[in-house]
Amino acid sequence: MFTVEKIRNDFPILTQQINNQPLVYLDSAATSQKPQSVITATEVFYTEQNANVHRGRHTLSEQATTAYEQTRDKVAHYFNVQSREIVWTKGATEALNLIANGLTEQLDKNSSIVITPLEHHANIVPWQQLALKTGAKLHILPLEPDATLNVAACVEFLDQVKPSVLTLTHASNALGNITNLSPLLSAVKDFNTITIVDGAQGAMHLQPDLKTLDCDFYVFSAHKMLGPTGVGGLYGKYERLNALQPYQTGGEMIETVSLLQSTFRDAPAKFEAGTPNIAGVIGFSAALDYLTALDKKAVYDYEQMLFNYVVDKLNDIDGITIYSNLEHNIGTICFNYRDEHPFDIATLLDGFGVAVRSGHHCTQPLMAHLGINGSVRASFCFYNTHQDIDIFINALHECIALLD
Amino acid sequence: MNKTFKELAYTLNNSPAWQQKYREIMLLGKQLPTMPEVLKTPDALVPGCESKVWLYLEFDLQENCLVIIGDSDTRIVKGLLALILSLYNGLTPSQVLAINAFEEFQKLGLISHLSPSRGNGIKAIVERIQAMAEQKSL
Ligand SMILES: Cc1ncc(COP(=O)(O)O)c(C=O)c1O
Numbered sequence: 443m444f445t446v447e448k449i450r451n452d453f454p455i456l457t458q459q460i461n462n463q464p465l466v467y468l469d470s471a472a473t474s475q476k477p478q479s480v481i482t483a484t485e486v487f488y489t490e491q492n493a494n495v496h497r498g499r500h501t502l503s504e505q506a507t508t509a510y511e512q513t514r515d516k517v518a519h520y521f522n523v524q525s526r527e528i529v530w531t532k533g534a535t536e537a538l539n540l541i542a543n544g545l546t547e548q549l550d551k552n553s554s555i556v557i558t559p560l561e562h563h564a565n566i567v568p569w570q571q572l573a574l575k576t577g578a579k580l581h582i583l584p585l586e587p588d589a590t591l592n593v594a595a596c597v598e599f600l601d602q603v604k605p606s607v608l609t610l611t612h613a614s615n616a617l618g619n620i621t622n623l624s625p626l627l628s629a630v631k632d633f634n635t636i637t638i639v640d641g642a643q644g645a646m647h648l649q650p651d652l653k654t655l656d657c658d659f660y661v662f663s664a665h666k667m668l669g670p671t672g673v674g675g676l677y678g679k680y681e682r683l684n685a686l687q688p689y690q691t692g693g694e695m696i697e698t699v700s701l702l703q704s705t706f707r708d709a710p711a712k713f714e715a716g717t718p719n720i721a722g723v724i725g726f727s728a729a730l731d732y733l734t735a736l737d738k739k740a741v742y743d744y745e746q747m748l749f750n751y752v753v754d755k756l757n758d759i760d761g762i763t764i765y766s767n768l769e770h771n772i773g774t775i776c777f778n779y780r781d782e783h784p785f786d787i788a789t790l791l792d793g794f795g796v797a798v799r800s801g802h803h804c805t806q807p808l809m810a811h812l813g814i815n816g817s818v819r820a821s822f823c824f825y826n827t828h829q830d831i832d833i834f835i836n837a838l839h840e841c842i843a844l845l846d
Numbered sequence: 847m848n849k850t851f852k853e854l855a856y857t858l859n860n861s862p863a864w865q866q867k868y869r870e871i872m873l874l875g876k877q878l879p880t881m882p883e884v885l886k887t888p889d890a891l892v893p894g895c896e897s898k899v900w901l902y903l904e905f906d907l908q909e910n911c912l913v914i915i916g917d918s919d920t921r922i923v924k925g926l927l928a929l930i931l932s933l934y935n936g937l938t939p940s941q942v943l944a945i946n947a948f949e950e951f952q953k954l955g956l957i958s959h960l961s962p963s964r965g966n967g968i969k970a971i972v973e974r975i976q977a978m979a980e981q982k983s984l
Contacts, residue, residue, distance in 0.1 A: 461864065783920040785897045785966070786872075790922075793864050801896045816896070844869055845921070 444740035449825050452477040452732070456825060463795030466830045466837075471615050471643060471774050471821030472799055473665045476729070480668060483728035487721045495720055496694060510720055513727040514710075520730055521652040521660065523677050529710040530718050533674035534642040535564040537661035538609075540713060541638060541676065542568035544686025545607065548636075551577030553606035556599075558583040558591065559811050560614045560621070563804040565640045569609060578606065585811055589614075590767055593622055597629040604633040612644025612660075616803040616819060618749075618774025619767040620648070627657055636682060642666055642674075646823075647745065647772040649738055658682045668733060669726035672719045684709040692716050741824045745773040748822050748831065755835045759842070765812055773822040776803075779838075782845055784818045790844060791818075794837035851932040851950075858954050867955070868922065875924030878931070881917035892967040892974075897923045899967035903978050910938050912978060916971065923966045926959055930968065934975050942979035947972045 450456050453475045458465040467475060487509075493502035495510045511525075518525040531537045549555075555569050555578050573580040581603050584595050600608065608630050613620045627637055638659040644650060645662035652660050659682065664673035678686070688695060688706055692715035697705040706712040752775055756762050761780040779787060788800035799819045802809045809816060820834065854874065861867045885902045892899040897920040904913040914935045918924040933950060934942050951957045959968055 783897060785920045786922050790868060793868065840865070844865060844872070 444737060444744050444824075446744070446825065446827050450827070452479070453825050454478055454481070460795040460797070461793055464833075466794075466796045466833050468820040468822065468826065468830065468834060469797045469799050470823035470826075471618070471666070471819065473671065474646065474668050474823055475825065476668055476670070476725075477732050479728040479732055480670065480725045484670060484721050484725040487724045491724075492721075494717055506720060506724075509727065510718075510723050513723045513730070516727055516730045516734075517675065518677075520734065521650065521677055522654070523652050524680065526710060527677050527680050527683060528675055529678065529683070529713045530673065530675045530723060531661075531713075532672050532719065533665070534640065534661045534663040535674075537674055537676035538564050538638070538640065539568045540689040541659050541661070541678070541686065542572045543689045544713075545572060545636065546575055547687055548685070549576040549578045549606055551579075553578035554581055554603050555579070555607040555609070556581045556583055556603055556605040557609050558611065558621075559585045559807045560589065560591070560617070560619065561609070561611050561805070561807075562615050562640065562642065563806070564642075565609055565611060565638075566807065569607070581605065588767070589617060589765065589808065589812060590619060591621060591626070593625045596626055600626065600629040600633075605630060605635050607636045607638070609638040609640065611640040611642075612648060612650065613772045613774075614805070614808070615643050615774070616805040616808055616817070617766045617776045618643075618771040618821065620644070620770040620772060622770070623655060623657070627655070643772060643774075646733065647742070649733070652677055664722065664726040664729065667726075667729055669729035670719075670722040673722035673726050678709070680709065686713070688712045688715070690715045736824070745822060745824055748826055748828070749773040749775070751828055752820065752822070752831045752834070755831060759835075759838065761842075765814075765817060774819060775821075776817045776819045778814065778817050779842060779845075784816045786845065787818050787838075787841055790841040791834070791837050794833070794840065796834050796837045798834075851929070854929060854932055855950070855954060858956075871925035871929070871956075872921040873925070874928040875918075875921050875926075878917070878924055878928040881915055885915060886917070892970050894970075895923075895967035897966055899923055899927070899971065901971050901974060903974060905978065905982050909936075911936050912939070912942060912975065912982075914975060918967070920966075923968065926956070926966070926968050927971065929954075929956075930971060930975070939979040939983035942975060943983060 455475050491505055493506040495507040514528050515525045517528050555573055557569050584599055586592050610621050637657045639657045641660045641662045646667040658679045660677040662674055665671040695712045695715040697707050753768055763778050765776045784800035788798050791798055801816045857870055858867055861870050881900055886900050890900040890902050892901055897918050899918045902915040906913050914931050916927040918927055
């Protein structure tokens with residue numbers, strides 16, 4: 443059974459007051475809030491267990507290394523892949539950069555990279571840079587006017603391009619739209635395409651089984667999955683992963699070093715140069731425990747129920763334009779009110795204690811596709827309630843009254 | 847200090863509810879004349895803001911004063927801009943340097959709008975005005 447009141451008790455920040463009003467946090471797509479267990483785990487690590495990992499034979503160091511590596515096992519289990527296929531980074535952005543940089547020697551001017559207009563800048567710019575560096579051609583998957591991907595049109599496109607690299611978001615951070623990945627990944631099966639999925643938004647809400655999904659790489663950010671900031675990572679199918687060149691070099695990733703040359707270790711170690719964010723990983727371990735203890739289906743259904751509720755309420759307001767796809771959505775709603783600036787709406791909502799995001803959401807190409815400069819985004823998580831939505835909608839009515 | 851600013855500050859300080867304060871600010875924005883399109887050059891656009899904010903600064907040598915024209919595509923920022931203009935427009939460089947916008951915004955309970963995270967450009971605008979005043983007072 444899923445009881446939101448019980449869940450909320452686990453998230454201390456949700457009792458905060460903003461502008462003397464209860465916080466209504468509708469910005470989980472930017473970063474999720476953290477349960478007490480994550481906060482405690484980080485604190486306990488620094489209070490009782492702090493030591494560097496993978497070096498030193500002393501007790502603390504061995505304990506820290508064990509806890510650190512156990513978290514890698516947990517992530518692997520969460521995604522149903524092998525531990526050696528998980529690399530720690532500071533987040534999805536670094537993971538995407540690691541992959542793009544690591545592919546440099548595998549691409550040349552005859553290669554092609556396919557991206558979609560739905561991507562976060564973090565899944566656009568590294569590919570532009572890679573194309574510049576290697577001479578590979580960058581192609582953009584066709585997007586329908588309503589910002590959905592038409593599978594038939596995309597499959598045909600992919601069939602023509604036969605891409606060397608295909609990168610897709612699991613869910614759009616701006617719109618919440620879920621990408622229908624399977625037919626697109628299947629479409630490139632015969633082309634030896636390297637496939638990447640940006641799971642920054644999908645990793646928590648959709649909890650994918652990556653063995654079934656069968657992409658080559660999948661990236662995630664811990665801070666969007668109840669974990670601390672500054673941690674994230676990637677999954678890479680082992681052969682593909684190990685074939686990447688290291689992105690950073692230094693300590694911990696080497697096998698032998700002489701003054702003139704070095705040899706590197708195998709993945710994942712060769713991608714983890716330097717001291718990692720140990721406390722962050724330990725905190726993330728508690729986040730994964732929290733997530734896996736939940737009833738996945740009940741949580742998903744609850745988030746969908748919240749989403750449908752907010753959509754109904756927004757549809758009742760004259761002058762609201764919704765840009766999100768309403769059928770396949772992780773629980774993020776993107777809208778504008780008439781031609782009011784999203785900045786004004788978000789600033790006024792903050793006065794009511796309602797935290798939303800406004801702007802282009804790091805998706806300028808998508809905003810351009812929709813013919814807007816920006817929008818208001820309210821994103822939900824399973825710790826939100828129907829009451830949050832009622833407060834949000836009432837506040838929105840008051841904002842509109844102030845603006846009209 | 848500009849007399850109009852004092853009047854505005856009085857109105858704002860007598861708007862106890864934050865909604866009322868914002869209403870007044872947006873009203874100020876509405877009353878601010880729109881900037882002529884020719885002045886909205888890429889140079890005048892304050893970079894890095896979520897809203898579009900333009901600032902045109904000129905120094906009137908004859909009158910020894912700053913001439914400031916600004917505009918924004920959002921109502922709130924435009925209103926805040928109007929407040930900044932009423933604080934500094936038409937003053938001499940040394941008068942400008944004597945006014946601390948941060949203190950004035952603090953008194954009005956609007957200081958959060960000058961925080962770096964707001965990304966509304968108001969802080970950058972104050973800094974540009976101060977920089978010109980400093981340069982002209984040398
Ligand atoms: C879809 C998507 N990709 C990538 C990122 C970048 O993640 P991070 O900033 O945690 O590196 C985000 C974060 O907003 C995102 O939503």
